[in-house]
Amino acid sequence: MSDHPWTWRTEKSIPSETGAGQRVLEDVLGQLAAQQWGEHEVHGVHLALEEALVNAIRHGNRSDKNKQVHVACKVSPSKLWVQIQDEGPGFNPEEVPDCTEPDRLEVPSGRGIMLMRAFMSRVEYNTAGNCVVMEKERRAEAG
Amino acid sequence: MAAHRRLEVSEVGDVTVVRFVDRKILDEASIQELGQELFMLVETEKRKKLLLNFAKVDFLSSAALGKLITLDKKVKANSGKLKFSNIRPEIYEVFAITKLNKLFDIKDDEADALAAF
Numbered sequence: 616m617s618d619h620p621w622t623w624r625t626e627k628s629i630p631s632e633t634g635a636g637q638r639v640l641e642d643v644l645g646q647l648a649a650q651q652w653g654e655h656e657v658h659g660v661h662l663a664l665e666e667a668l669v670n671a672i673r674h675g676n677r678s679d680k681n682k683q684v685h686v687a688c689k690v691s692p693s694k695l696w697v698q699i700q701d702e703g704p705g706f707n708p709e710e711v712p713d714c715t716e717p718d719r720l721e722v723p724s725g726r727g728i729m730l731m732r733a734f735m736s737r738v739e740y741n742t743a744g745n746c747v748v749m750e751k752e753r754r755a756e757a758g
Numbered sequence: 759m760a761a762h763r764r765l766e767v768s769e770v771g772d773v774t775v776v777r778f779v780d781r782k783i784l785d786e787a788s789i790q791e792l793g794q795e796l797f798m799l800v801e802t803e804k805r806k807k808l809l810l811n812f813a814k815v816d817f818l819s820s821a822a823l824g825k826l827i828t829l830d831k832k833v834k835a836n837s838g839k840l841k842f843s844n845i846r847p848e849i850y851e852v853f854a855i856t857k858l859n860k861l862f863d864i865k866d867d868e869a870d871a872l873a874a875f
Binding site for chain 1: 784785786816817819820821823824825827828830831848852855856857858860861
């Protein structure tokens with residue numbers, strides 16, 4: 616991890632409001648585009664980051680303006696690493712029910728983590744469940 | 759008819775065709791507003807046949823998916839029909855991953871969807 620040739624990195628603490636999350640997101644997506652990441656991959660990363668930031672702000676910090684979300688991100692032409700930590704009590708991602716089960720298909724929430732896992736190469740939570748690390752490795756054939 | 763900020767609403771025969779104004783349906787306030795406008799079509803205006811055209815939409819988060827699921831329930835409760843059309847591949851992928859392509863009736867374009875009511 617540490618010897619990967621990262622070409623851009625950032626570390627920010629943002630207030631628990633979605634507008635602040637959007638500004639971080641735009642910075643990261645701008646870097647991916649500048650480093651020639653493909654449109655499809657950028658879309659997937661956008662969705663995963665959006666879901667993770669909303670989870671941290673709304674569900675983790677419960678939009679409490681006194682709490683912050685800590686974002687660290689590293690980008691290279693072939694890889695993205697991002698860590699998002701909130702100041703909430705955490706949760707157990709294994710306890711989030713599978714919304715693709717037929718009897719849960721009509722439940723209107725609980726799909727964020729599923730989308731994060733689908734679009735990123737690796738999604739891992741810490742034991743407390745208030746910090747997620749996600750990685751995306753570009754596939755060789757991706758344009 | 760009520761004014762809509764997030765939607766463009768028109769009628770083709772007895773079908774209400776809804777187009778989204780925003781390319782990205784992102785922040786919480788917009789999603790709430792979008793949900794209210796969609797629900798109003800069913801609950802207040804009592805529209806039975808709804809076609810949602812996603813041509814303009816290039817980003818949809820799980821929160822917006824939740825509103826669409828709730829809309830589907832309201833339409834069914836009102837004995838109506840809901841169909842989607844013009845979903846670009848990136849968005850369709852989100853429906854496929856979440857298996858919501860099995861819940862919603864998704865057609866390629868508006869003509870296909872209109873013919874299917």
